[in-house]
Amino acid sequence: MNKTLSYVFVTPYTVAKSRTGGVLSRLLSRVDLELVGARMFAADNEFAKKYADILRSRERSDQPMLLSDYAEKHIAPSGGRPHRTLMLLFYGENPCEKLTNICGHIYTKNIDIEAFTGETIRDTYSDLIFSEENPEEVRYFEPAVFTPRNQNEASIELKMIADFLDGKDNLVENVVYPDPSKIERTLVIIKPDNWKHSSSRPGAIIDMFSRTGLRIIGVKIHRLSLAQALEFYGPVEPILKEKLTPIFAKKALEVLEKEFQLNMSEELSTTLGRSFGEEYAKDQFNQIVEFMSGKRPGNHTEEELQKPGDVMCMILVYEGENAVQKIRDVLGATDPSKAADGTVRREFGSNVMVNTAHASDSTESYEREQGIVKINDNSVASIIREHIR
Secondary structure (H helix, E strand, C coil): CCEEEEEEEECHHHHHCCCHHHHHHHHHHHCCCEEEEEEEEECCHHHHHHHHHHHHCCCCCCCCCHHHHHHHHHHCCECCECCEEEEEEEEEECHHHHHHHHHCCCCCCCCCHHHCCCCCHHHHHCEEEECCCCCCCEEEEECCEECCCCHHHHHHHHHHHHHHHCCCCCCCCCCCCCCHHHEEEEEEEECHHHCCCCCCHHHHHHHHHHHHCCEEEEEEEECCCHHHHHHHCCCHHHHHHHHHHHHHHHHHHHHHHHHHCCCCCHHHHHHHHHHHHHHHHHHHHHHHHHHHHCCCCCCCCHHHHHCCCCCCEEEEEEEEECHHHHHHHHHCCCCHHHCCCCCHHHHHCCCCCCCCEEECCCHHHHHHHHHHCCCCCCCHHHHHHHHCC
């Protein structure tokens, strides 16, 4: 069977209620599809109307037009303010059926509360409440997610989505704060070790960050090029040399003196020790770069340096008061064994390199890092056009 594209929209209400992590956990752990794109966007009235009209043309005339009416009213701006919708783009065999099954169906009649099992996303996060006086009247409806039922629907909707996203920034700026001087942004990378296997871990990590009360204003799936990884982690190299050189220089000298049963001169000890220690520190830096990009630093052409890496990560931008410190408090210490209980790194990290996630350590670091990863660029529209003709 051919591989194709489909998508899931996480509704503005579900995003605002910080249920994004839970939804993502279900999708990543329950479907054998590749997450190839993610983007937070703010629909305008024209987009919401077009999307609603597409949905309305497919809904049965004998049932309430719940999805189309919801899209037109709630994906659209309200009170002059646009709202955040999260798009997740999946690639694989039969994606529409697989995503529909895990997202769940809309129930257009009253059913007993015990009939809900929590198996699907809508079982857990959606609501459909009917009037007690009139069982046919819907009092409240929240679908939690949207996803097309078949590939024909997906292709039509994806083309419209790609057209809308063209030329738009990847960061959603839809809130005016009373005191903008108090607002910070920070960048989080959910590292490659979380994406090796189908797992709920990335969603669980986002869920843990949600306790900060900060808003996610940008998301992208990214593969760091070797050049980006070298620049991103460049400030770490001198720190590693400073910390590791004397430690491993001493260890190397102890081994050599014991092996050859001699006492080295101070000059030779200093030279040999410093040389070995620096080489070890450099190797540790190269391992970090390889871990984040999937490529080992060495003799590479400019084209090879700029080519997207072999491993995937997810980049998120959080916004709010004291954002940098709030995220780092939840993230935990660099060494997972020293991180506080209940932090991301304590829960999921393995060691100082494979430690689950990165977060900016200052607003200045955020500015540097977001420039390196080109946070305002997102490949979702180009991926859609590459696969949907």
